[in-house]
Amino acid sequence: xxxxxxxxxxxxxxxxxxxxxxCRTSQNIGSWxxxxxxxxxxxxxxxxxxxxxxxxxxPSRFSGGGSGTDFTLTIxxxxxxxxxxxxxxQYDDWTFGQGTKVEV
Amino acid sequence: QxxxxxxxxxxxxxxxxxxxxxxxxxxxxSSHAFHWVRQAPGEGLKWVAAISYxxxxxxxxDSVKGRFSIFRDNPKNTFYLQMNSLRVEDTAIYYCARDKCxxxxxxxxxxxxxxxxxxxxxx
Numbered sequence: 001x002x003x004x005x006x007x008x009x010x011x012x013x014x015x016x017x018x019x020x021x022x023c024r025t026s027q028n029i030g031s032w033x034x035x036x037x038x039x040x041x042x043x044x045x046x047x048x049x050x051x052x053x054x055x056x057x058x059p060s061r062f063s064g065g066g067s068g069t070d071f072t073l074t075i076x077x078x079x080x081x082x083x084x085x086x087x088x089x090q091y092d093d094w095t096f097g098q099g100t101k102v103e104v
Numbered sequence: 105q106x107x108x109x110x111x112x113x114x115x116x117x118x119x120x121x122x123x124x125x126x127x128x129x130x131x132x133x134s135s136h137a138f139h140w141v142r143q144a145p146g147e148g149l150k151w152v153a154a155i156s157y158x159x160x161x162x163x164x165x166d167s168v169k170g171r172f173s174i175f176r177d178n179p180k181n182t183f184y185l186q187m188n189s190l191r192v193e194d195t196a197i198y199y200c201a202r203d204k205c206x207x208x209x210x211x212x213x214x215x216x217x218x219x220x221x222x223x224x225x226x227x
Contacts, residue, residue, distance in 0.1 A: 034213035036149075043199055043220055044141075044149065049213035087149055091211055094139070094151035 002026055006088055006097030013078050013104060021073045021100045023088035028068045035064055035073045036087045038099075044087065048073060080104050106130040106216065108200050113221030116190055120225070124185040126200030126218055134158075134178040137203035137211055140185050142196035143220075152198070155183060157208065168194075190225045197222050 003026035013019050023033065031051040036044040046055045048064035051071060061076045075082055083104045088097040108131075112124040126138065140152040153174040154163045162174050171190075176183035187194065197220040205212035 036214075038149075043217040044214075045217070046204075046213055046215050049204060049215070055213075055215065089149075089151075089213070091213060094154065096149040096151065099148045 002029065002090055002093055002095055004088060004090060004095050004097040006100055008100060009098065010101045011103070013102070015078055015080060015104060017078045018074065018076045019078055019102065020075075021086055021088070021102075023066075023071045023073075023090075023097045025069045025071075025090055029090045029092045031067060032091045033064070033066070033071045034089045034091060035062075036089065037082075037084045038087065039084045047086075075102075078102075078104055108202065108216055108218035110198065110200050110218040110221040113198065113223045115224040115226060117227055118190060118192055118225055120190050121186070121188045122190065122223060124187065124198055124200075124221060124223070126183050126185075128181045128202070131202065131216060132206060133181040135206040137205070138176065138183050139201045139203060139214060140174065141199045141201055141214070141217075142194075142223075143199070144193075144196040147196075150196075153185060154203075154211075157206070187223070190223075192225050192227075195223060195225050 005024045033051050035048040038044045052064045063074050065072050085099045085101045109127050139154045155174045159176050173186040199220045200218045201214035202216040204215040
């Protein structure tokens with residue numbers, strides 16, 4: 001099984017800040033990584049797929065990067081609406097990371 | 105309206121059975137793979153099962169193999185999760201989700217999600 005290690009587990013930042021969340025996989029998975037945003041009592045929402053492709057309708061302040069075993073989600077100019085938990089997922093065997101709670 | 109709607113969640117005793125349904129509307133159904141993902145109370149997301157666009161390929165989380173079965177009815181735009189021999193640790197919100205890739209032998213991120221249905225296994 002492929003392990004996903006996501007960090008940090010929590011993150012507190014201010015409006016306008018730039019923040020980065022990291023996921024590391026236990027083996028090379030190419031570019032098969034997605035990022036999701038989940039707000040309390042809501043279903044997850046796809047933000048980024050194939051490492052760096054932005055899903056339709058997602059604000060351009062969200063961006064994904066990386067390759068191989070190390071992947072990042074960056075939010076530039078953080079907004080109050082970005083308060084949520086963020087998950088990475090590799091879709092070689094569909095494992096999710098542990099989640100990062102972002103407080104703005 | 106583009107949506108997936110789950111139903112079938114309930115409270116059951118350990119060892120019991122449930123069948124969850126996920127009905128699609130306003131989206132392409134028969135050319136896409138679909139998944140079930142669960143989230144235990146206060147916990148993260150965990151993938152549970154997948155079914156290919158034509159139902160010929162299925163995959164399961166190790167801890168549910170032999171107990172859960174995923175299947176689909178393309179003319180009804182609906183797929184299902186049959187859950188048998190339920191355990192306390194199966195307690196979770198169960199989400200259905202569409203695989204973004206349409207077609208044979210491909211998979212991609214989960215682009216459309218249902219609102220979730222709660223399964224509680226308790227004595």
